[in-house]
Amino acid sequence: MADFTPLTSKIKHAKFLVLDIESKDGDSDVAGFTRPFMVGVYDGEKYHAFFDTHSRGDWERRYYWEGGCVDRAMRFICRKKYRGYQVYAHNAGRFDYLFLLPWLMHWAERLGLQFSVMPVASAIQLLNVTRKSEGKRSGGWKFLDSLKLIPLSLDKAAKSFGLEGKLEHDLNVPESDHAAWIRYNRVDCVQLYEVMTKFHHYVERVLLGEVGITAPSTSIKLLRRRYLKTSIPRNESTHDFVRAGYVGGRTEAFAKEGHNLRYYDFNSSYPASMLKAMPGPLLGDFYGTIPSWVLCHPNSVGFVECDVMVPDMPIPPLPVRGDGRSPVLNSPGMLAPEKLLFPVGRLKGIWEWSELENAVKCGAQIVNIRRSVWYEGVDLFGDFVRDLYKFRDKSLPGYDDGLAQVVKILLNSAYGKFGMKTVRKKIYMWDDPELPENAVPASSDPESLIWYADEVVDAPYIMPQVSARVTALSRVALHKGMMRCLELGGEVDYCDTDSILTTAELPSSTKLGELKDEFPEHSGKIHGIFIGPKMYLLDAEGFEYVKCKGVEKKMKTRASIEALQRGDTIYQVRLEKVGALAQANFLRGPRMNTVPRSMKEGGQKRLFAADGSSRPYELEMW
Secondary structure (H helix, E strand, O other): OOOEOOOOOOOOOOOEEEEEEEEEOOOOOOEOOOEEEEEEEEOOOOEEEEEOOOOOOOHHHHHOOOOOHHHHHHHHHOOHHHOOOEEEEOOHHHOHHHHHHHHHHHHOOOOOEEEEEEEEOOEEEEEEEEEHHHOOOOOOEEEEEHHHOOOOOHHHHHHHOOOOOOOOOOOOOOOOOHHHHHHHHHHHHHHHHHHHHHHHHHHHHHOOOOOOOOHHHHHHHHHHHHHOOOOEOOOHHHHHHHHOOOOOOOEEEOOOEEEEEEEEEEOOHHHHHHOOOEEEEEEEEEEOOOOHHHHHOOOEEEEEEEEEEEOOOOOOOOOEEOOOOOEEOOOOOOEOOOOEEOOEEEEEEEEEHHHHHHHHHOOOEEEEEEEEEEEEEEOOOHHHHHHHHHOOOOOOOOOOHHHHHHHHHHHHHOHHHHHOOOEEEEEEEOOOOOOOOOOEEOOOOOOOOEEEEEEEOOOOOOOHHHHHHHHHHHHHHHHHHHHHHHHOOOOEEEEEOOEEEEOOOOOOOOOOOOEEEOOHHHOOOEEEEEEEOOEEEEEEOOEEEEEEOOOOHHHOOHHHHHHHHHOOOEEEEEEOOHHHHHHOOOOOOOOEEEEEEOOOOOOOOOEEOOOOOEEOOEEEOO
């Protein structure tokens, strides 16, 4: 398999256009998401608006009716003039492109087209449409989600890039008012086109990179093209071992409620960790005791499988995946919940050596080492991080907020691509000539028209040891920050990957990797209610901030947090995702579903007392 090598090929400058779909709630004029009635398309020169040309009846068929807005727009796009183009729509993977699938099912074969879908996280990441006569998936039309490149609302992205942002518009305006809808949709299309034009300019002309289909792929292309000077061995034989210990950021509530809090956030925590040595050439794969020469090596990076004894402490340092089998000693009869935990007791697992060293400094004891894998450290990200981070310095002449947003996105997305799984799913038509032998029907029906197949990816950037090293270093930095709060006599009530809510007062800095007070005007005055990871309410005089994972934006409110805190279930209405449509053979468009959200018993990562205080689980894993 190939090493991680520099990119030397010519930069590809893709041509693109944008589309935006407007919709209503079923067969009505009420604002909603299930019936498209208008599609706007803009290619950088001309804007085109496509409306339905017939009466409403049987509205669910209008996704593919000849003369419908989707039909007219797709026939306009899928022609020779735009072959080879990329098509962008914002949040298209969860909305716009769902309406294209029934049209493709109905018309693709008749028009000599074929298509495939690459879903990621229940959304469409890539919808690939080609001419069937070509036999290969090239030279067609790639439908991409611009949100995967710029994970901001269109309004915020536009304003960051010096544009006016979205036009205010009442979404309940009747669809028959074409002039009002054209004014609104045209602004969205033109703004998205300008945003994508600027994004391409920043990446290709300023940073001298190449735009991929997502922010992580764009970041990797830039790293390989401009900063990677020599090849780095991927050491595939160690990947499975490292993946077994690869976990994400630490998100944990330590109290149910807190007062007089301060909110600190690490400035670009992951990019700061990326400045340190990353795993390069393999030094050795050892069973049993780690050779002394490895530990004395001036630049070794290792992952160790071992047993560890962590004594009782308020904020333990090591992550463990709860296995659902290990006894919880401080809660008789309970077994370790299947979550990412930070417990005390007898633990076993695979940890990055820096995280183990930090644990030992906190009083933990390494009892038994079974296997360890060691690499020579290399400077993989140093110049990349330092160069890009300069563009975020508002004090420098020529500061550009749009460029600052782009480099922030690229810096934060670079490390994760190295940990990408080697198997991903792809969706095919049943008669696709490229349908793999391992394909299975999307539904229980063996006559299904839609099939899923696993696609093995052997990308040169897949090196999980890099991602695992970055996340481990950032967890160590977070743990040290929380311990510093305790040393100062404060309490820590909550942490979330790179942030700490505490009563302690810490120095605030804008430097890379250091803590910054996010709300200095409310520092020491914040009241917090914490009901679980990424589920909390912060308030102070003239200030309110709600974090409510898994709940749509309009329901991220105090009322929702208080309802969940009481143990109530809240309900939200959501559009179906691509998986549900695949089960229906893409023969219909998405419908709205009612989705419940509640805080389940045992959902916490610590044991809570009646007074709202908590203590870590004590596990017996060996």
